Amino acid sequence: MVWPFASSSSSSEPTRPDRADARRRSGDGASARRRDSSDADARRASAAPRGDRPSRERRSGAPRPSVPALHVSEENAECPVCFEPLCAAPTAVFVSRAGGRRTCAHFFHLSCANDLARHLHLECPICRVPFAAVKPVPNPRDDPNAWFAAVDANGDGKLSPAEVLEVLRAQLPCDWRAIERELRADLFRRWDPDGDGFIERREMTMPGGLLDFVTTNFPRRASMDVARDRKPPSLAAAPDEWFRFWDEDRSGTLDKDEVTRALIKTFGLSEDLRQVRDMRGVVEAVFGLFDPDGSGSIDRREFLMRDGLAETIVASAGVR
Ligand SMILES: [Zn+2]
Ligand SMILES: [Zn+2]
Numbered sequence: 001m002v003w004p005f006a007s008s009s010s011s012s013e014p015t016r017p018d019r020a021d022a023r024r025r026s027g028d029g030a031s032a033r034r035r036d037s038s039d040a041d042a043r044r045a046s047a048a049p050r051g052d053r054p055s056r057e058r059r060s061g062a063p064r065p066s067v068p069a070l071h072v073s074e075e076n077a078e079c080p081v082c083f084e085p086l087c088a089a090p091t092a093v094f095v096s097r098a099g100g101r102r103t104c105a106h107f108f109h110l111s112c113a114n115d116l117a118r119h120l121h122l123e124c125p126i127c128r129v130p131f132a133a134v135k136p137v138p139n140p141r142d143d144p145n146a147w148f149a150a151v152d153a154n155g156d157g158k159l160s161p162a163e164v165l166e167v168l169r170a171q172l173p174c175d176w177r178a179i180e181r182e183l184r185a186d187l188f189r190r191w192d193p194d195g196d197g198f199i200e201r202r203e204m205t206m207p208g209g210l211l212d213f214v215t216t217n218f219p220r221r222a223s224m225d226v227a228r229d230r231k232p233p234s235l236a237a238a239p240d241e242w243f244r245f246w247d248e249d250r251s252g253t254l255d256k257d258e259v260t261r262a263l264i265k266t267f268g269l270s271e272d273l274r275q276v277r278d279m280r281g282v283v284e285a286v287f288g289l290f291d292p293d294g295s296g297s298i299d300r301r302e303f304l305m306r307d308g309l310a311e312t313i314v315a316s317a318g319v320r
Pocket of ligand 2: 104105106124125126127128129
């Protein structure tokens, strides 16, 4: 599961392993270190510049992991709308009005953000913070100042480590966890010679600074070769394998966004934003029927049983 969902009566339920715990158990030390509390604070502050990020943690009385898990699209450096790699196309962010401040720290494909704004609610699909306009993030080679302004999520005139990581994850075809380790090790210190923990505009443009790094590594669209995902097993022929394939955090459950992502990829819908919207709507409409306790996740049995969620979604969406 991606988010620490829980119903108000969930304290008696067996605790589902969260993503971070699963990683710690699997011995991914880098990942575990990444989730220390200062990092979590940075991420939270970055994700909600005004401190109004609606948190599902707060709705529940059950004990929660101290660190919020990343959304499935963030884990995979994908656009939260179409679930294709973010760096594969120009990106955009949400702002309070044309030319205004960013409303949250999330990145989207420009075309997907525009489609979302035109056809769906004016709120971020990850954090649900309302927005008023879509702001393209320029290529830093063309307009470093506008790029800096777009990346500066909370508008304080300087870039925090969390803001830097968000944009690198969004715009570079990279192993973002490796970059995160580098940032932690000494990359950020090199970009922040005055050591105040932030990259100011003048530090960004200095030789060997952040801008050099980004423009050197920024993908050139024509030659970019984004690795395609492994081909998923067939839902019809190997439903068990299909479920395991998409249960990336090995929690034994899939949440609504994981199901949406899996179906969009399985049926190859990401090129057609209307079909993406339709599939999202179908999952939204039927998910609750198969999740009576409102936990936000369903297990494999619930998903694969006769007339279960998988069959219902495929039938409702009219896709094969
Ligand atoms: Zn997209
Ligand atoms: Zn958001």
